[in-house]
Amino acid sequence: MTVKTTARSIEGCSKNIIHLTFEEVSMFVCTVCGYIYDGEDAPENCPKCGAPKEKFDAVAEADAEKIERSRFTNGLHAQLLGLLEEISFVAADGIEDALDPACVDIFKKAMTLSDEISRSVRAELQGHMKKGKWG
Numbered sequence: 751m752t753v754k755t756t757a758r759s760i761e762g763c764s765k766n767i768i769h770l771t772f773e774e775v776s777m778f779v780c781t782v783c784g785y786i787y788d789g790e791d792a793p794e795n796c797p798k799c800g801a802p803k804e805k806f807d808a809v810a811e812a813d814a815e816k817i818e819r820s821r822f823t824n825g826l827h828a829q830l831l832g833l834l835e836e837i838s839f840v841a842a843d844g845i846e847d848a849l850d851p852a853c854v855d856i857f858k859k860a861m862t863l864s865d866e867i868s869r870s871v872r873a874e875l876q877g878h879m880k881k882g883k884w885g
């Protein structure tokens with residue numbers, strides 16, 4: 751009973767955090783290069799292509815929420831890549847250490863799996879960029 755209550759409150763809490771983040775989103779898009787600027791007002795010049803302020807359009811609130819939502823997921827992907835890289839380093843040390851064949855087997859498996867997941871994450875992120883989900 752207590753455990754269930756805790757799980758529910760954690761779930762509710764994380765939803766609230768995401769919701770609050772979305773509410774304060776204010777973005778402008780450069781109509782020349784697609785750069786997205788976060789702020790109260792459009793910048794004087796586009797930081798990417800140098801286009802003047804007039805070339806910026808306000809991003810509709812619904813679209814800004816979608817962009818913010820993708821950024822959140824992309825951030826998780828980036829975190830995952832970092833962890834997978836750490837696994838690769840540890841596995842490489844384990845393979846080099848080579849205490850016995852069973853140990854080497856485990857480290858080789860860890861290396862293979864982290865490489866595999868890493869490739870999937872990169873492919874997914876490239877897909878997001880093509881679909882304009884990069885933000």
Ligand SMILES: [Zn+2]
Nearest residue numbers: 780783796799
């Ligand atoms: Zn631009």
